[in-house]
Each structure stands twice: as C-alpha cells, then as structure tokens.
Amino acid sequence: MVNSLRFGLWAVGIASAILLPLISALGFRTAFEHHVQHSSIAELEADLRFMTRGLKLENGVVVLVPKTLPDPRFEEPLSGLYWQIVDDKTQTIVRSGSLVTFTMKLPDDVLPLNTIHRHAVKGPDDVDLLLLERRIPEGVEGKHSWRFAVAIDRNLLKSQVDAIMLDTAPVFILLGFALLIITFVQGSMLMGPLNQASHALALVRAGRQERLTDMVPNELDTFARDFDALLDAGERQAREARERAADLAHSLRTPLAVLLARADEIEAAGQVGAAATIRDIVTGLEHRATRDLARANIHGPNLGRIVELQLTPIIHQITSALARTSTTENLTWDVQVDPAHKVRLDQSDLTELIGSLLDNARKWAKSRIKIATISDQTSLRILIEDDGPGIEPHQRRMALSRGQKFDANLSGTGLGLSIAQEIVQAYGGSLDLSDGLLGGLRVTLELPHTNFGSGPIQLA
Structure with missing residues (x-):
C-alpha cells in the first residue's frame, strides 16, 4: 500500500476533502465572530448615545430622565440585553427591566469624561457580558456625573455565530464531496496513462503486440522506447546465445565421430572393454549435445x-x-x-x-x-x-x-x-x-x- 500511487492519490484526496472544508469552516467562523462582535459593539455604542439624551436641564439643575431604548429586549427579563445608569454622587441606580433586580458591577477604573470603555463582566446567572460604559459630567468641572452602561450576553453573540454556521454547514459538506469528486476525476486522469501502459504491457506479454511504442500516452513515450530497446537487446542476446550453443553442439559432432571410429579400431585390436567405454562416453556426449541444441532452440515466453x-x-x-x-x-x-x-x-x-x-x-x-x-x-x-x-x-x-x-x-x-x-x-x-x-x-x-x-x- 505504501508504494501504491492510487492509494497515495486517494489518501491525499480524502485528507483534502476533510481538512479543507474544516479549515474553511474554522476560518469562516472566526471571521464571522469578529463581524458579529464589531456589529454588536457598534449597536451598543448607538444605544449609549441614545441613553445620554435622558439628561435634562430643569430649573438650572441637570436631572436624569431615563429614555426607553427601541429594542424591546431591554425590557424583557433576563433577555441578554441590559442597561444601567449609576449616579456617582447619590449612588442611585437605574436599570433596565431585563436586569430585574440584578446590578451589574462596574469596574473601578478611571473613566475619562465622554470616553467609552469596554469591559468583560458577569451578569445575571453568572453569564459573561460584553459591557460598554460612558461617564457624563453635570458641568464643566465634572464633580457630579453619571455612568451609563449597556451590555449584551456573549451567548447571544455565540448563538448568532452558531446559527450561521448551521445554515452554511451544507455548503462545507458539499465542498468536501466536490473535492472527493475532483480527486476521483483527477485520479482517473492520472491513472489512465498508467492503466493504458499496463494494458499495453499485457498485450506484449500475451503476444498480441510486439512493442510498446505508439501504444502508450505521450507522457510515457520515453519509458516505452527504453523498454522496447531493452526487449530488443534481450532478444539479440538470446539469439546470440542460441547460435553459440548450436555452434558448440555442431562442432562436437566431428570429434565424436572420430572417437567412434577410433573405438571401432580399438575393438578390432581386441580391446573390447576400452572400446565399449569410449562408445558410452561418446553416446553420452551426443545426447548432451543433441539435448542442448534442442533446448537452445526453445524460445520460451520471455x-x-x-x-x-x-x-x-x-x-x-x-x-x-x-x-x-x-x-x-x-x-x-x-x-x-x-x-x-x-x-x-x-x-x-x-x-x-x-x-x-x-x-x-x-x-x-x-x-x-x-x-x-x-x-x-x-x-x-x-x-x-x-x-x-x-x-x-x-x-x-x-x-x-x-x-x-x-x-x-x-x-x-x-x-x-x-x-x-x-x-x-x-x-x-x-x-x-x-x-x-x-x-x-x-x-x-x-x-x-x-x-x-x-x-x-x-x-x-
């Protein structure tokens, strides 16, 4: 399996079909989380500006007349959207209906006038809140001021992100399937020339074709020419080996015939045993020469x-x-x-x-x-x-x-x-x-x- 090109292509394709949609989904989620947070901060800043309009000048004295924010969730108990106003002088707290009796604890930081600070605080039921606050003074000296705060439950932000991810999940799943299809098509295109070359080799092996050249794609033309050259060299060497074996077998016939004639002379001289020994040796050599000549003529499948x-x-x-x-x-x-x-x-x-x-x-x-x-x-x-x-x-x-x-x-x-x-x-x-x-x-x-x-x- 390690040396399988098909396995390697499918492994890379499947890994890509899984990892690329996951990476894309994670990247999309991160980008959308930033977008949702920035949009929510912009809305909270607008709510802060709207709330500060509740400060009125009556008979030379600045008084607070809280204004109801347009979003009805600020009045729904524990809805996730909250506002709160604290009078620094009297410590009087005015809160939205959504807070019920809960008071958001504002950080003890130095809050310059008319600047907006952003904090992470705890809200009702110990939920995490994204809070924006602004300090508005009564006069130029700023001895009397009000702290306006508006917050949103981070779970609301997360739910928006989860909702969009759920809606876009089919897109990423389709992306994975599309990558698998592309991998299959690409693998088929890449394996096509190799399969064609394998088929051509099978035809050469079966004797239906003599050579690979002109039977394989252009990308494998060099391989085909080298392979055909190797076949030609092998056939040439085999032919030369058969010719040498045949020459050797034929060259032995005359000396063997001379030995048989010599055996007849020895037998005529009365050395029957020696003549029989020579004939046995010559007969064995003749059989060996005949056998090797016949075997040299066997071409075989290769x-x-x-x-x-x-x-x-x-x-x-x-x-x-x-x-x-x-x-x-x-x-x-x-x-x-x-x-x-x-x-x-x-x-x-x-x-x-x-x-x-x-x-x-x-x-x-x-x-x-x-x-x-x-x-x-x-x-x-x-x-x-x-x-x-x-x-x-x-x-x-x-x-x-x-x-x-x-x-x-x-x-x-x-x-x-x-x-x-x-x-x-x-x-x-x-x-x-x-x-x-x-x-x-x-x-x-x-x-x-x-x-x-x-x-x-x-x-x-």
Whole structure:
C-alpha cells in the first residue's frame, strides 16, 4: 500500500476533502465572530448615545430622565440585553427591566469624561457580558456625573455565530464531496496513462503486440522506447546465445565421430572393454549435445515473439509430414481438434512440442493415434494417445528424464518427452503421462490461456 500511487492519490484526496472544508469552516467562523462582535459593539455604542439624551436641564439643575431604548429586549427579563445608569454622587441606580433586580458591577477604573470603555463582566446567572460604559459630567468641572452602561450576553453573540454556521454547514459538506469528486476525476486522469501502459504491457506479454511504442500516452513515450530497446537487446542476446550453443553442439559432432571410429579400431585390436567405454562416453556426449541444441532452440515466453496460433493447421501439417515417413502401414491419424482452439506460444516452440510428441507416438503406435483438445476458462488441454504398448506407471518419471530409451532398436535419442516437458513448463503448463483409452500411452498437455511462467530456461 505504501508504494501504491492510487492509494497515495486517494489518501491525499480524502485528507483534502476533510481538512479543507474544516479549515474553511474554522476560518469562516472566526471571521464571522469578529463581524458579529464589531456589529454588536457598534449597536451598543448607538444605544449609549441614545441613553445620554435622558439628561435634562430643569430649573438650572441637570436631572436624569431615563429614555426607553427601541429594542424591546431591554425590557424583557433576563433577555441578554441590559442597561444601567449609576449616579456617582447619590449612588442611585437605574436599570433596565431585563436586569430585574440584578446590578451589574462596574469596574473601578478611571473613566475619562465622554470616553467609552469596554469591559468583560458577569451578569445575571453568572453569564459573561460584553459591557460598554460612558461617564457624563453635570458641568464643566465634572464633580457630579453619571455612568451609563449597556451590555449584551456573549451567548447571544455565540448563538448568532452558531446559527450561521448551521445554515452554511451544507455548503462545507458539499465542498468536501466536490473535492472527493475532483480527486476521483483527477485520479482517473492520472491513472489512465498508467492503466493504458499496463494494458499495453499485457498485450506484449500475451503476444498480441510486439512493442510498446505508439501504444502508450505521450507522457510515457520515453519509458516505452527504453523498454522496447531493452526487449530488443534481450532478444539479440538470446539469439546470440542460441547460435553459440548450436555452434558448440555442431562442432562436437566431428570429434565424436572420430572417437567412434577410433573405438571401432580399438575393438578390432581386441580391446573390447576400452572400446565399449569410449562408445558410452561418446553416446553420452551426443545426447548432451543433441539435448542442448534442442533446448537452445526453445524460445520460451520471455524470449520469443508469442502470438495466438490455431492448433488445427499446425497439427495437420505435422501429421502429414509424419505420415509420409512412417514405417507403420495403415496408421490412422484421428484428429479431433476444435478449429476454434488457439494457444499463445512461439510458433517454433509449438511446432517442436507437438512434433516431438506425435513423433514419439508414431514410433510406438500399432495402427492408430488420436489427438484431441479440451478448453475451459483457464487452460487448454491437448491429448495425444496411441494404441501401442504404453509405459508402465513406475517407468513414467524415468521416461521424462534425459535420454531415456525403452527400445534400443528404435531411432532417436530418447529426448522427445523430456524436451516437450521443458517447453510446456517454460510457458507455465504441465505434461502428464497416463493410460490411454486406446490401450497405449496418453500424453496430456495443459497450457494456460494467458498466465505464462516467467522462470528462465535452464541450459545446463
């Protein structure tokens, strides 16, 4: 998961869809709290100015005639809006109806004339109040003055903020969903080229395309060219390795022939044991050279150009060639292969695989060889059986080993089944030997439709 680009995109997208609306909501709430507080302070200042109009001059004496503020909440008990006037000389207190009998305790600070101070005080039921006060003197000397105070419950301010946040919550939720949708769209756009490249790789792997170039988006063109160059280099090295192995195998044939001739001379001289030893060594070397030459020609899923091949034409071509060279009279080739069945193998590997198995069946069959195919969703099975003597169960593993022959009078090196098994395993398949319905040996090849093996072919 740590190395998953898709997981990283979704993790960042989900985190953004959660954090950005939260941060936006917190920022909006902070800004709106400042706005509500400033608006409330402006209204309270206006209320203070209105209250000071209650000072009247009657008969040369300033008297207080409290004026009722326009907002009716000032007269509703414990409404959250309060005013209070204190006579500094007589300590007479006049209060709003909303305070009932409660007296707001004004701070003992020095309050210059005609200036407004702002305080945080406690109100009824110990609630927090935002209080503004102003001192108005009676005359120029200011020996007699009144302290006008107006306050608002901070819970009222908070309730306004909570209300607007509740109203705007759907907006922030929609913002989160919008960010998720944007993340999904952006992730799809970013993953699209990678998915296209992955699909192109699958086509190359399956043999439906040879190279990546021109199959991937422009952003991955450099990667495709480098990958194709790597494939070309790998194929070139594999081809050179096969050629060197073939050259080595062919170069051994002449020295081995000379050794066999020398063995005949030694045997003629009476050294039968030494001649037999030389022949055994030469025979082993011949088998090894033949085997390595055959294995060098196996392309495998990683080295060859794998294409989708129809089985029917190749099988008919091989059976026709073997029928012309068969020494068995009236040999019947019963081909029951569905024309729609296809395999994805290198063509030379498929020809070598089917050819070696049919040639082995031809050598042992008495009168009939049957070839059939069975396909399901995961694999294709090719069944080849004959009416020959078959192979005993305890000898079947030995039959798949290197150079094992059960009849020295028959031509060949005994490598057919072994090489066929290596080709099948190179493509992630399997080869099984069992008793056939015709009385002889049945060889069952099982080849996967797409998932080829990726292991290297052993050339040792």
